[in-house]
Amino acid sequence: MQRPLAAAVLTLAAVLSLAACVKSADTDTRAPTAPRGVTAQSGSATTVHVMWSAAADDRGIAGYEVHQHGRKVKDVPATTLMTDIEGLTPRTSYDFTVLARDAAGNRSPNSASVPVTTLAATAQDRTAPTRPASLRGEATSPRTVTLTWRAAADDTAVTAYDVYQADTRIHTVPGTATTARIATLRPGTIYSFTVRARDAAENASPDSAPLDLTTPAAPGDTSPTATAPTDLAATAKKGEITLTWTPPKTDGAQVTEHQLHLNGSLATTIVWGAAPPPGRAAYTFTVPDPPGTRYSVKLRAKLPDGTWGAFSAQRTVVTR
Structure with a gap:
């Protein structure tokens, strides 16, 4: 009667040992590389703009930390490679470093330290630069x-x-x-x-x-940019926004439906009940917000096969 019990004990031990090995193999102990190409530029008397190149990690970067003279001043998500440090003192020297962090909490070495001096304060400057x-x-x-x-x-x-x-x-x-x-x-x-x-x-x-x-397609990429509306223009006046654009070419078939996305969300579907107008299309809609409100707009077309094509370039317009 002892032999089956002993066998069960040995089997359980083997399972626990295997689980321990798997857990050990899955444990991430390798830290990311230090970010490179760190730059710090003073854009005003109280702000510094810090940028860097992406770090590398065997399992992926979870985020970045920006340090000023050894003290963390900003957490930044992995998808962002720049940030503004605000609330600084005019005409003052600072130094910044950046480190990367992975999902397991491993932190990279600090990047090289980058010195920067904030600009001198300017009194009563309320004149904006001209448009580039x-x-x-x-x-x-x-x-x-x-x-x-x-x-x-x-x-x-x-x-x-x-x-x-x-x-x-x-x-x-x-x-x-x-x-x-x-x-x-x-x-x-x-x-x-x-x-x-x-x-x-x-x-x-x-x-x-x-x-x-x-951007050009990568080798083997089939990104459908040719299915996007082109030459989108947006103008605003008295609570209205007017869009004009060129629908995508679809080998002679007509595009009769577009989605309008406003500030990143679907706002409405534009549908022509009859044949769409030739050449450039146009659409005007009202907006409830007061003058001076910024809106971002983009379009995509419903293709003859029933699928939605790629988005147009986005436009930003300010209401009057």
Whole structure:
């Protein structure tokens, strides 16, 4: 009667040992690499813009920490490679480092320390820079684009240019630069870029004219950017927004239905009961919010096979 019990004990021990081995194998003890390419730029008397290149990890980065002189001042999600540190003192020296963190809590070594001095405070500067002009660009790879523009003017000085994609700031360069390289984009995707100039008092210029760029598809990628509406334009007046666009080409078949997304959410479906108008399409809708409200709009078309195509480039419009 003892032999089966002994066998059961041995079997249980083997199972526990195997479970321990599996758990040990699954334990993540490897820390991410330290972020590289850290830069710190003072965009005003009280803010510093910190940027870096993505760290690497065998299981993926969960987030980043920005430290000022050894003290953590910002937590940033893994998808973000820049942040603003605010509430600083004018004309003061600071140093910043960045470290990466994975899901198991392993933290990378600190990046190289980057020194920066905030700008001097400017008294009573309420004049914004002029709008950056002649925005041009090129998709240089499936994941990168290069933008150039004509310098803005300011009564004191332009201290920074902010690059926006779909009304979200994604990059900042010094006020002496008129070019920017944007990386970590998706292959085969339509992007809409604008640029704003900023001075030391944080006065921001109006947006530049938007620029639409499509990144090339990666090898083997079938991203359906050809199914997106193109040349979307948005204008606002007295509580109304008017959109005009060119529907996607579908080998002669008519596109009779579009979805309108407002501020990232589906707002309505635009349907033509009869044949759609030839050439460019147009649609006007009312908005309830007061003048000065910003809206982001984009469209996608229902294709003849019943599926939804790719989104157009996004536009931002301010009500009057």
